[in-house]
Structure formats: C-alpha cells, structure tokens
Amino acid sequence: MKKIVIASAKAIGLLMLIVLVSGEIHAQPNPGPGNQGGIVVTSDGPTVPFDGGLSLMLAASGIGYAAKKLKRDK
Numbered sequence: 001m002k003k004i005v006i007a008s009a010k011a012i013g014l015l016m017l018i019v020l021v022s023g024e025i026h027a028q029p030n031p032g033p034g035n036q037g038g039i040v041v042t043s044d045g046p047t048v049p050f051d052g053g054l055s056l057m058l059a060a061s062g063i064g065y066a067a068k069k070l071k072r073d074k
Helices: 002-022 054-073
Strands: none
Touching: none
C-alpha cells in the first residue's frame, strides 16, 4: 500500500510540474506578417497547420496500451 501511495504522489507531482512548465513553452515565436515561403499569411503572421486529431489517436492508443499492461500484470 505504501508503494502505491508513493508512486501516486510522484505521478501527481510530475503531472503538476508538466502543467506548470508547459504554460511557458512556445513552439515557435510569431515572425510577423510577410512572405513566409508559401505559407498562408494573415495579419497576425503565418498560419501553422494543426495535426488534425492525430494527437488524440496517439493519446487513445497510449491509454489502451497502459490498460492492457495493467490488466496483464494483475
């Protein structure tokens, strides 16, 4: 029981750290308006394509894999 509590506390701490740090991380600064080499330019700068739901599929497969591993280890 003690191992579960310690593991849960570590997981919650890591999750809180990721949430707090990820707010300050930016993938790419806005270069401003102008010719961006074929990328559609708006008044705010170039538009960047989004992944179109691929991250949701990746997250769902990770959750399924973790559930399978947890079920197998019981």
